[in-house]
Amino acid sequence: MRGSGVDGRSATVKSGTRIHVVSDVHGNTEALARAGDGADALICLGDLVLFLDYADHSRGIFPDLFGVQNADRLVELRTARRFEEARAFGRALWTGMDRNAAIIAAVRKQYAEMFAALPTPTYATYGNVDIPGLWPEYTAPGTTVLDGERVEIGGRVFGFVGGGLKTPMNTPYEIGDEEYAAKVEALGPVDVLCSHIPPDVPELTYDTVARRFERGSRALLDAIRRTRPRYALFGHVHQPLVRRMRIGVTECVNVGHFASTGRPWALEW
Numbered sequence: 001m002r003g004s005g006v007d008g009r010s011a012t013v014k015s016g017t018r019i020h021v022v023s024d025v026h027g028n029t030e031a032l033a034r035a036g037d038g039a040d041a042l043i044c045l046g047d048l049v050l051f052l053d054y055a056d057h058s059r060g061i062f063p064d065l066f067g068v069q070n071a072d073r074l075v076e077l078r079t080a081r082r083f084e085e086a087r088a089f090g091r092a093l094w095t096g097m098d099r100n101a102a103i104i105a106a107v108r109k110q111y112a113e114m115f116a117a118l119p120t121p122t123y124a125t126y127g128n129v130d131i132p133g134l135w136p137e138y139t140a141p142g143t144t145v146l147d148g149e150r151v152e153i154g155g156r157v158f159g160f161v162g163g164g165l166k167t168p169m170n171t172p173y174e175i176g177d178e179e180y181a182a183k184v185e186a187l188g189p190v191d192v193l194c195s196h197i198p199p200d201v202p203e204l205t206y207d208t209v210a211r212r213f214e215r216g217s218r219a220l221l222d223a224i225r226r227t228r229p230r231y232a233l234f235g236h237v238h239q240p241l242v243r244r245m246r247i248g249v250t251e252c253v254n255v256g257h258f259a260s261t262g263r264p265w266a267l268e269w
Contacts, residue, residue, distance in 0.1 A: 001156070001191075001192075001230050001231065001267060001268065001269040002267075002268055002269070003231065003251070003253060003265060003266060003267040003268070004265070004266050004268075016154070016268060016269055017040050017153070017154030017155070017156075017268065017269055018038065018039045018040050018266060018267070018268045019039055019040060019041050019042075019043055019153060019154070019266070019267045019268075020035055020036055020038075020039040020041075020042050020043070020264035020265070020266055020267075021042075021043040021044075021045065021194075021233055021255045021264055021265045021266075021267060022035050022042070022043070022044050022045070022235075022255060022256070022258040022264045022265070023044070023045035023046060023047065023127070023196065023233075023234065023235025023236070023254075023255045023256035023257075023258060024045075024046075024047045024127065024235040024236065024238060024256035024257045024258050024259055025044065025047060025048045025114065025258050025259060026047055026048070026049070026050040026053065026060075026257075026258075026259035027048075027049070027050030027053075027059065027060070027110060027114075027259065028258060028259045028262060029113045029114050029117050030262075031258065031262030031263075032044075032114055032117045032118065032258075033117040034262075035119070035258070035264045036118075036119030036122070036264075039119075039264070039266070040153075040154065041121045041122065041123060041153055042118065042119050042121070042122045042123070042264070043122070043123050043124070043158070043194060043233070044118070044122060044123070044124040044125075045124075045125055045127070045194055045195065045196050045233065045234060045235050045255065045256075046124070046125055046126045046127025046128070046130055046162055046163075046196040046235070047127030047128065047129050047130060047196065047235065047236070047256075048110065048111065048114045048115075048127070048130055049061075049107055049110055049111075049127075049129045049130055049131070050110065050259070051129055052071055052074065052075065053259070054075055054079075054209070054210065054238075055209075055260065057071040057072050057075055058071070061103060061106040061107070061110075062074065064106065065102060065106075066093050070089075070093060073089060074086055074089060074090065077089060078169070079210060079211070079212075081168075081212065083168040083169070087170075104131075104134075107131055107134065108134065108137075111134055111135070111137075111138045112138060115135075115138035115139060115140065115143065116138075116140075118140070118142070118143050119142070120140070120141075120142025120143075121142050121143070121144065122142060122143045122144070123143075123144050123146060123151055123153070123158065123160070124139075124143060124144070124145050124146070125145065125146055125147050125160040125161065125162035125194065125195075125196060126145075126147060126162035126163050126173050126196065127162070127163070127164070127173070127196045127235070127236070128163055128164030128171045128172070128173050128174055128196060128197070128236070129171045129172060129173070130162075130163075130172065130173050131172050131173065132147075132162070132163075132173055146160035146162075147160060147161065147162040147163070147183065148160070148161060148162075148182070148183030148184075148186045148187065149186075149187075150187055150188070150190060154269065156191040156192060156269065157189075157190045157191045157192070158190060158191065158192045158194055159187035159188075159190035159192070159193050159194060159229075160187075160194045160195070161180070161183050161184055161187070161193075161194070161195040161196075161217075161220070162183075162195075162196055163175055163180070163196060163197075164196060164197050164215060164236065165177060165180055165197065165215045165217060166215075167214075167215050177217075177218070177219070180217060180219055181217075181218075181219035184217070184219040184220055184223050185219070185223075187223070188227070189227040189228075189229070190227070190229050191229055191230050191231075192229060192230060192231045192232075192233060192267070193220070193223065193224065193227075193229045193231070193232040193233070193250075194233050194234070195217070195220055195232070195233075195234045196234060196235060196236050197214070197215065197216055197217055197220070197234060197236045198214075198216045198217070198220070198234045198236060198237060198240075198252070198254065199216055199217055199218075199220040199221035199224055199232060199234075199247070199252065200215075200216035200217055200218045200220070200221050201216060201221060201245070201247070201252070202241075203240070203241050203242040203245060204216060204234075204237065204240055204241075204242060204245065204252060204254065205237060205240075206237070206240065206241040207237050207238060207239050207240065208239045208240070208241055209238070209239040210238075210239070214236060214237050220232070220234075221247070224247050224248070224250045224252070225247065225248060228248060228249050228250060229250050230249070230250065230251065231250065231251050231252075231253060231267065232247070232250050232251070232252045232253070233253050233255050233265070233267075234252075234253075234254060234255065234256075235254060235255055235256030235257065235258075236256065237254060237256075238256060238257035238259075238260070239257070240254050242254075253265065
């Protein structure tokens, strides 16, 4: 098996199997519609929703509702890790509004566009900003959603673990360490371990732009060392210190941030 970055436009199917992998789509529907070109299947590792673009504060649900100036302030507080102030700031803005209804309506609009853009077949799992309960309404027959489950593609076994771990950001799909570890354990040995968040390795979890460590999973790291998959693929950290490294025989690859690059990562065998 070998993997590489591709532009998603000119790739052609070769003998054998070719899979394109994306993560952290964050509203880039146009590129998502091309992401499967030339591949036998697309794998999507979550974070379809765009709540707030930290690179362009005019994009996302939050600025659509409250304007760019308030988005600037929220990003400033979160980047400074002043999470209590950020939550208080957000609560003040939401006063008098039905927060849940507004967010769900905006997410539904994004999901309708993005799920319609997914090619057949697509294998997908949730990111930490996704809302799993809504996915059944939008997944087409050609899209298979997996979380703590395995699937065989081209004779190789792929295991999927969705969501993220608990953080002060309190995003929609964050779960406890034990629940997350149980999903990893349920997979058993696989050829390719697919997750939204990375294993808990400092070089893979540090975001050089946000200037902070994101939460990685110790359970993923332990599984990599114990079961020795050929690849561990993930996203979540948009500007990692290291995009690719080996842990034993396993090639660990950050396949995001798709929202900014529009390019899938390719795996062939």
